[in-house]
């Protein structure tokens with residue numbers, strides 16, 4: 001891994017890709033204890049800003065992959081190649097080529113490692129698509145998390161604004177990203193309903209309902225002339241979800257019965273045993289804590305966990321508390337969700353944190369805030385430090401962390417918890433009570449998906465190498481042979497023959513680390529809110 005100095009130095013003179021240009025090697029630590037540190041970021045040193053420009057992180061010498069020119073003759077048949085998300089959690093982007101027509105799934109961002117100081121985030125390297133923009137039939141978005149939509153405003157222009165499809169909330173969140181760059185009027189965004197089938201070129205596309213940690217999450221089925229492909233998106237099978245129906249088990253099973261050629265499936269929690277906890281259990285715990293609280297209740301959670309926010313709002317209403325929202329991303333998401341009908345509350349129940357709050361008796365106040373990752377400038381940390389402008393924590397307050405620290409953030413979160421204790425608050429965390437659950441299926445959720453869809457080929461995606469390897473192991477356990485499990489890395493190409501056999505091409509696309517930097521005014525607080533966009 002590069003140090004800042006190395007990175008800065010090489011960034012100066014490396015814009016000409018030269019000899020030894022690499023395709024991205026696994027850059028994440030293999031040790032699960034170190035994994036996902038890249039979600040944590042700090043800005044504490046000098047760096048070179050690129051002011052919103054995309055820059056390729058320069059090649060490391062020594063690796064000589066067999067590369068292919070980005071431009072080339074149109075190839076028939078079916079090919080799948082990821083441009084991001086297959087060596088990391090983040091930067092998701094997978095391309096499916098059907099007789100030369102290109103269907104992209106997701107355009108996400110990735111937060112950099114701690115040593116990549118000054119970088120806002122990384123985005124998929126789309127140089128493989130240069131000169132082929134006219135062949136891009138669609139970009140299909142699985143859900144509204146930033147690791148799936150976060151690069152849209154940077155990459156859509158280079159892709160010549162192809163048609164984009166996604167469910168209603170996903171498209172609304174994508175539009176927000178585009179608004180920031182004034183690109184919305186140029187983009188072609190289409191909202192689709194679950195179960196609706198859309199013909200795009202030779203492919204019929206279908207969005208299937210799944211449960212995850214943001215409403216409107218979808219798996220995508222692509223019915224191609226070569227067979228059906230299923231991309232799970234991020235998912236878990238929650239049998240008792242809150243505010244939304246469970247996943248469309250019936251349709252997954254139907255597809256399985258009809259025959260699925262390949263499944264591209266979420267690997268994030270493949271190494272975790274058992275089944276993921278249901279959102280309803282979290283709701284019950286929060287209910288009990290609000291019921292028993294003597295004074296104010298302050299809850300921090302991920303801003304995109306809108307179904308949990310709905311639970312909190314419902315419980316607050318039940319116990320006659322007003323809900324006050326604190327934190328930029330929380331305010332933005334609550335407003336968006338209320339406007340689109342994903343968050344329902346009687347008029348006047350939800351308010352912005354304001355000085356007027358103190359006029360209410362403590363028993364009637366509930367605050368929802370950002371900062372569940374201990375981010376220094378986000379709501380909860382400032383409350384703990386006593387630097388929050390409107391919320392001063394005091395004895396009698398109950399503070400609930402409805403979240404898990406992402407690996408690497410534990411110390412920062414602990415610091416916040418300690419500060420809150422010192423100020424006299426009662427603090428409840430997921431360590432002692434069921435206060436958070438993941439949006440990504442554990443081993444049993446993945447087994448269920450594979451049993452239902454029963455695809456001929458399994459392509460583990462969305463994860464670091466150890467996560468995807470655990471996913472491959474699950475496939476082996478239920479009888480998949482090595483020639484049916486395909487461990488691609490970014491840029492590698494999986495080719496299908498007319499008989500439905502698949503093998504990795506000897507050629508691959510060059511995929512570099514492309515950084516976005518110099519959003520200039522982006523403050524740490526904004527970063528923190530962005531961070532809250534990717535709950536694990």
Ligand SMILES: [Zn+2]
Nearest residue numbers: 143145212234
């Ligand atoms: Zn997600």
Ligand SMILES: [Zn+2]
Nearest residue numbers: 145147148234
């Ligand atoms: Zn994701």
